Amino acid sequence: MQASFIASGEVPQIVDGRSTFWVRLWTPPAATQRSWFVDEWEISDATDALSVIEWARERTSLDGTFEVFVEYTDHAVRGDSEYVPLKRHIRIYGAPADEGGVTEEVTFSAN
Numbered sequence: 001m002q003a004s005f006i007a008s009g010e011v012p013q014i015v016d017g018r019s020t021f022w023v024r025l026w027t028p029p030a031a032t033q034r035s036w037f038v039d040e041w042e043i044s045d046a047t048d049a050l051s052v053i054e055w056a057r058e059r060t061s062l063d064g065t066f067e068v069f070v071e072y073t074d075h076a077v078r079g080d081s082e083y084v085p086l087k088r089h090i091r092i093y094g095a096p097a098d099e100g101g102v103t104e105e106v107t108f109s110a111n
Contacts, residue, residue, distance in 0.1 A: 026097035067094035
């Protein structure tokens with residue numbers, strides 16, 4: 001499994017044919033009324049989602065938390081009616097440390 005630290009604002013490229021996960025490691029603030037710290041990692045070549053969750057758990061501080069996302073490619077339509085790939089992420093484990101933001105729930109079913 002490979003893990004690459006993602007600098008703030010860096011946009012990863014869409015790569016077809018491989019499973020890519022994203023991990024957010026949340027560390028609590030040093031003082032009250034401050035923001036949580038978050039590090040983002042791109043995980044590639046993982047054997048499965050459970051190994052990514054374990055990787056994140058091992059790197060999370062005792063009073064911190066983490067989130068795991070799987071990346072997938074969707075498609076969007078541009079103004080000229082051309083379909084273009086669009087990278088999206090689905091959270092498969094964890095929750096954000098702060099209480100802000102928007103949450104979308106997706107239900108999976110196995111055959």
